[in-house]
Amino acid sequence: MKFKSIKGTKDVLPDESYRWQFVEQKIRSVMHTFSYHEIRTPVFEETALFARGIGELTDIVGKEMYTFQDRGGTMLTLKPEMTAAVMRSYLQHNLGEQKPLVKVYYIAPMFRQEKPQAGRLRQFHQFGAEAIGGSSPFVDAEIIALSAEVYRVLGVKNFQIKINSVGCINCRPQYKEILKKHLQNVFKELSEESKQRLEQNPLRILDSKDENDQKLTTDAPLMKDHLCKECSEHFIELQSILRSLNIEFEIDGRIVRGLDYYTKTAYEIISKDLGAQDALVGGGRYDLLLKEIGGKQTPSVGFAAGIERLLLTMEKQQIFTGENIKPKVFIVSADEEGRGYAVEQAMILRRNNIPCEVDLLGRSLKSQMREADRQKVEFVIIIGGNELQKGLVIIKNMKNGIQTSIGVKDLVSHFQEPGENIETRENR
Template sequence: MLTSAPRGTKDILPGQSRHWQTIEDTIRQICREYGYEEIRTPIFEHSEVFHRGVGETTDIVQKETYDFQDRGGRDLTLRPEGTAPTVRALLEHKLYAGPLPVKVYYIGPMFRFGRPQAGRLRQFHQFGIEVFGSASPRVDAEVIAMAMDFYQRLGLKKLQLLLNSIGCPKCRPGHRQALQEFLQPKATELCGDCQKRLDRNPMRVLDCKNERCQELSQGAPTTVGYLCDVCADHFASVKELLEAAGVEYTLDDRLVRGLDYYNKTAFEIVSTDIGAQSSIGGGGRYDNLVETLGGPSVPGIGFGLGLERVLLTMENQGLLESDSRELRNIFIAMAGEGTAPVAFGLAQTLRKKGLSVELDYLERSLKAQMKTADRFHAPYVVIVGQGEVERGVITVRTMGTGEQREIPLGEATEILSGLF
């Protein structure tokens, strides 16, 4: 149907876009304060970037990517997440050869095929940050604290930060073997996906949303019980730094995240105000991803926060203005023949001064124009009347008090600019 957006996509209408701009302004402000610079990668990449980066065993690659061939026969994929493309850009432009750490952020659309529901679209938007070149737990703590700081600036409440360590290639094999031994007797009762994961990546069984799989994996060996000394010390430092910064967290030894590239620190932020899809963001460390994609050994860590879910949480918590109408600084009303050129010229001059100015475009009565000015919440209305123009003046009405005064037309720009 040509009059409907594709399933799983959503138009962002003029009144709604103002909420998006508020979030984006907050993102850019917090990134400036934390020292992150913006990176913009293509919306589609070579499919191998995600197959090797995100992982062949993930639900994203197996079930959710939008894959296609271009006219040259190249396998391409609409980006389902932002980390792998950012690593690809890091390698292509050798950003790792410059000053370290490299700290970048991105805002943009991502694409995953799935069943659309509240807070989960097939085209969704994500705010993400990535840090390359430091293995220090201080970076882990900064990334996590920054995510929570972002939510707090937007006014979100009742959020829970879940924290875990999933180890490294040195300690992961011990946990893998113990987990396989625990799950093997129950293998036939696991869902089809988890039966495949049991051999390829058994840790992902802990992340399965199937209720029966969750029941069968209760009491399974956890990653924190198999951490090597390096990973244990790293995790202890992350927790200590978060506590020093006043960032509250809850340990969740079943948290493994849904992407294969994570190691050591993993975290997720959840809300109770958006229904079943409770996660509104998360991330973790990925010290081996750059090597996996063909680069040198460069540690990394980052997060990805879903903006639709942020907006849904804000709406459910009453943090979005119900009035979607944009405020104007000044509304210029016209009354009489020959006033339009004066009004239009004045509007353009004021706009060049940085003011938001609205005019009447439907040739309505002065009474109707005043109602329109009120709809735009304009604190001042400039009335350009035929008689006043002939005398070289215009009328300025203060909407809050109803007070009116005449000012010289030649001084209008200076006087009106001085009101703001």
């Protein structure tokens, strides 16, 4: 029996983990710049939280959740998205009582049992942010700006910000009727799927990928043209704020978010270098969510972004995300006498924060040199019986091959960065 990682999950191997670390570190740095603080919530929650928060009728809740019963009989679900969990935490800990606008971010794994394809896995990772407690379009703008800034900082090219407004409970129902009426004229020609969606969720027909559907809906009425006064003003103000922040965007009246809780602003960031799953970011305003899960109505905005999709885009665009960690020096033992001593010296260097590698397999000098070369170290320290007697070690510069001898006692200071010494490093 051979074990394999399960369908739709992936290992991040030692050779590629640095990419994740690089991206995560940049994300954190941008989040901190915007003064968002990290929130971490458990990987599972009560199933009902997601059912209520995301919407019973959504595909996510209806057919994609990893739901199971624990030994106590409670129905649990691996989180398929983060917003509901964040809102639960916000409510549970009364975060809103501590300050009027709570700004949090996260980097976490999510789980949805979908069929895997390019940019879509069953365990995938998202980063995102939520600003809870603000109804002003300045909040919407900050969230959009924040998400875009991550891509700018990472050097991602060819991404587009598309914004829309999906209205609110006051104007969306009326618009739905108008849209339905319009679509009824061409009902017979719509694709089967779109026909089914007409009653339940006619907005979705607008972003159908079926070519004929697209043709039929080219002149369909759009939500953004049927907003109530409040929503309309909000949308217009958002646009002018984005312009003042020099954030390029386009209005796409067909953006519809798949989750029930969105109101007013909905936006996406699209990468042209991804396949069919081209959304890097999805986000928007969800003023109704908190009330839905038992809190008081609290205006909020947030976004979620797929890290695998970000990495795919960066690979496609050949954005070099630094290098994997490598030791600065490799200590080689020239003979049996040097072996134990090499390990001891390595420990001393490590205690002084000098990344260092040493052979543990008792390999030949030649093999150790090969290993040092493979690891691309800058310097090799060679220690053998001859050197031991004189209290010396050989230092070989691997770039130019030049070798010098120095006293063992000077080893640490030789490799220490100027200005760094043991006293400045406290975490021992």
